Amino acid sequence: MRFDLTSFITLALLAVPALSAPAPQRPGKPGKPGKPDQNACTNPQERKEWRQLSIPQRVDFLNAVRCLHQIPATRNNEYPGTGSDYEAFTVQHKIQTPWVHYTGLFLPWHRLFLREFERSLQEKCGYQGALPYWDYTIDSGSGKNFTIESPVFHPEHGFGGNGEFDKNVHDILAAQGTPDFWGGGCVKTGPFKDMTFTVPQERYFNESTAPRCLKRNFFLAFTEWTTQDKEDAVYEQTNFEDMEFMLEGGHIPGQWAALHTGGHFIVGGLMPQGAYTTAGDVWTSSLEPLFYLHHANIDRVWNQWQIQNNSEHLWDIGLKTSPRADNVFGPNEDFNFVDAPVTHSTPVDLGAFGGARNQVAVGQLLDTRGGASPEGQKGVLCYKYSQPPKPARSS
Numbered sequence: 001m002r003f004d005l006t007s008f009i010t011l012a013l014l015a016v017p018a019l020s021a022p023a024p025q026r027p028g029k030p031g032k033p034g035k036p037d038q039n040a041c042t043n044p045q046e047r048k049e050w051r052q053l054s055i056p057q058r059v060d061f062l063n064a065v066r067c068l069h070q071i072p073a074t075r076n077n078e079y080p081g082t083g084s085d086y087e088a089f090t091v092q093h094k095i096q097t098p099w100v101h102y103t104g105l106f107l108p109w110h111r112l113f114l115r116e117f118e119r120s121l122q123e124k125c126g127y128q129g130a131l132p133y134w135d136y137t138i139d140s141g142s143g144k145n146f147t148i149e150s151p152v153f154h155p156e157h158g159f160g161g162n163g164e165f166d167k168n169v170h171d172i173l174a175a176q177g178t179p180d181f182w183g184g185g186c187v188k189t190g191p192f193k194d195m196t197f198t199v200p201q202e203r204y205f206n207e208s209t210a211p212r213c214l215k216r217n218f219f220l221a222f223t224e225w226t227t228q229d230k231e232d233a234v235y236e237q238t239n240f241e242d243m244e245f246m247l248e249g250g251h252i253p254g255q256w257a258a259l260h261t262g263g264h265f266i267v268g269g270l271m272p273q274g275a276y277t278t279a280g281d282v283w284t285s286s287l288e289p290l291f292y293l294h295h296a297n298i299d300r301v302w303n304q305w306q307i308q309n310n311s312e313h314l315w316d317i318g319l320k321t322s323p324r325a326d327n328v329f330g331p332n333e334d335f336n337f338v339d340a341p342v343t344h345s346t347p348v349d350l351g352a353f354g355g356a357r358n359q360v361a362v363g364q365l366l367d368t369r370g371g372a373s374p375e376g377q378k379g380v381l382c383y384k385y386s387q388p389p390k391p392a393r394s395s
């Protein structure tokens with residue numbers, strides 16, 4: 001691309017004030033053993049691509065998300081701005097952000113986080129289905145315009161459309177020589193148009209808790225990162241580290257973007273200071289309801305890599321508990337990172353959020369169908385992914 005993507009993402013990530021406020025919580029407190037979902041996983045629930053749900057099933061899902069947003073927070077409500085159970089998830093994401101992005105815990109931690117979100121929709125809002133995913137490769141590629149064509153953004157039984165045109169955001173981006181943007185403001189269509197959030201943006205909890213809207217800034221040009229060949233490149237990797245870089249984005253020069261960053265920025269646009277959108281703020285992006293479908297897709301691609309070729313990669317894990325680049329989330333010394341390899345016994349947790357069932361080890365999260373690890377750690381999950389509605393990959 002002609003403009004300098006690196007400087008935008010750097011800006012977005014460096015636009016964090018220095019120093020303390022409640023110290024983000026360390027994940028992986030040595031913990032109580034995890035309480036598995038069930039004793040045996042005989043009937044894994046199937047997570048389907050958005051288009052594979054019937055219209056009533058889509059509406060059920062959207063209603064369940066709205067329901068969670070209407071329940072006063074029962075967890076994490078000691079943090080300012082935790083307005084609802086829905087937002088409590090984002091508070092948890094925010095306080096663990098530096099330990100679960102660009103580290104070996106990125107994939108396992110988000111897998112656990114999604115499962116807890118899915119469970120909350122089911123237990124608190126009567127949702128019967130599984131978490132859907134969004135396979136944006138179907139909406140990407142030459143001649144496609146997801147912003148008008150994809151059922152994901154349908155105004156009634158989808159997530160609504162782009163944010164309103166915001167001239168200020170547009171001018172900030174235009175001044176930096178970016179491609180055309182035509183959103184940037186509040187989403188005014190669809191089931192989330194009246195939703196407001198009070199979790200403060202970015203790293204700290206001392207910023208404004210004034211209610212704010214869901215903001216989007218569709219970024220069509222960035223769908224070059226959400227195409228089928230980018231997904232296929234993930235499957236071609238032969239070890240966990242290379243696969244992870246290819247899926248998450250390396251956060252190293254020359255390898256900023258990937259399916260993961262792609263899914264955030266095609267909805268959220270770029271993020272120089274003053275042009276924040278919901279999906280673009282790494283700390284609080286889970287306020288965007290599409291975050292969950294996007295991350296389910298990332299989880300699906302990881303799972304597909306794990307189980308292709310007779311599950312040869314099912315138990316592969318790697319990277320470290322510290323980010324692979326320095327000062328990604330502010331000065332490293334703010335976070336006391338432990339530079340240890342991630343293994344099957346590395347703890348993964350959701351802090352106080354979710355209780356003992358969410359204090360597990362990596363080895364308990366690698367098989368989505370609940371299988372025990374080679375060391376005999378009990379699996380805690382029980383789901384599988386549908387084959388997405390697109391032509392099967394050749395070879």
Ligand SMILES: *[C@@H]1O[C@H](CO)[C@@H](O)[C@H](O)[C@H]1NC(C)=O
Pocket residue numbers: 017018019020021204206207208
């Ligand atoms: C929030 O706290 C951080 C770190 O102490 C500080 O840099 C920032 O200026 C504070 N923001 C506000 C609005 O007080």
Ligand SMILES: *[C@@H]1O[C@H](CO)[C@@H](O)[C@H](O)[C@H]1NC(C)=O
Pocket residue numbers: 145147148182220
């Ligand atoms: C895609 O659709 C949007 C309307 O949502 C339009 O503004 C934009 O120009 C279209 N872009 C292309 C390349 O077709």
Ligand SMILES: *[C@@H]1O[C@H](CO)[C@@H](O)[C@H](O)[C@H]1NC(C)=O
Pocket residue numbers: 235308309395
């Ligand atoms: C593993 O599966 C992928 C995707 O189907 C394929 O391209 C690759 O050749 C396979 N590798 C082996 C060793 O069978």
